[in-house]
Amino acid sequence: MERTLAIIKPDAVQNGHAGKILDRILAEGFAVRAMKLVTLTQAQAEGFYAVHAERPFFGELTEFMASGPCVPLVLEREDAVSTWREVIGATNPADAAEGTIRKQFATSVGENAVHGSDSAENGVKEGRYFFPESEIVQNGAAVIDA
Ligand code: DAT
Ligand code: MG
Numbered sequence: 777m778e779r780t781l782a783i784i785k786p787d788a789v790q791n792g793h794a795g796k797i798l799d800r801i802l803a804e805g806f807a808v809r810a811m812k813l814v815t816l817t818q819a820q821a822e823g824f825y826a827v828h829a830e831r832p833f834f835g836e837l838t839e840f841m842a843s844g845p846c847v848p849l850v851l852e853r854e855d856a857v858s859t860w861r862e863v864i865g866a867t868n869p870a871d872a873a874e875g876t877i878r879k880q881f882a883t884s885v886g887e888n889a890v891h892g893s894d895s896a897e898n899g900v901k902e903g904r905y906f907f908p909e910s911e912i913v914q915n916g917a918a919v920i921d922a
Contacts, residue, residue: 778856779809781902782864783891784847786840789813793881794847797890800877801851804863809914810850810907818842824905836886848906857899860892 782801784794801808816824821841828834853859865876869888872879882888893899903912 777852777854778896778899779903780851780853780856780860780893780896780899781891781906782849782851782860784849785887785889785891786844786846787883787887788881788889789845789847791881793889797877797881798847798849800863801849804853804859806851806853806856806860808849809852810903810912811847812906813845813847814906815845816842824902833886840886850903850907850912857893857896861894864890864892 784797788794788797798808818838821838822829822834825834825837825841828837831837851860863877865872865878867878867888868885869878869882870885872882877890878888881890893902
């Protein structure tokens with residue numbers, strides 16, 4: 777089993793899409809191992825996206841991520857990272873395939889509804905950024921076959 781970190785970003789929460797996105801997560805066979813509603817501080821948003829610190833959009837990105845409540849989730853499934861990346865679609869919603877979450881819910885490249893980790897290693901690392909291991913459940917619902 778592999779873990780990925782998903783975030784339902786502030787635009788999607790604000791626009792009332794969190795429930796629909798959670799339904800999609802479950803329909804795609806992910807087990808939710810941790811979930812919460814939280815408004816990030818600017819410093820927490822900067823820490824999470826530290827890899828993008830030199831990008832021109834870093835300020836815009838981190839201010840957006842701290843602009844309102846978001847929903848980070850630790851998801852588990854076989855091939856969780858690549859499966860979730862497929863379900864969310866391309867970073868820019870203009871390039872996102874039909875049926876992807878970003879195609880359906882993103883408003884712009886900056887405000888693109890959801891996050892997904894880009895590797896199994898980052899999936900674990902990003903999960904720990906939001907949740908201590910004690911808040912990541914190991915029991916509970918079995919993972920549904922895709
Ligand atoms: P992804 O979220 O698909 O992994 P990324 O890691 O390249 O994309 O970038 C992280 C976030 O930064 C992305 O979800 C939205 C924002 N971003 C990326 N490229 C951008 C751009 N050209 N202009 C504004 N925001 C951008
Ligand atoms: Mg990324």
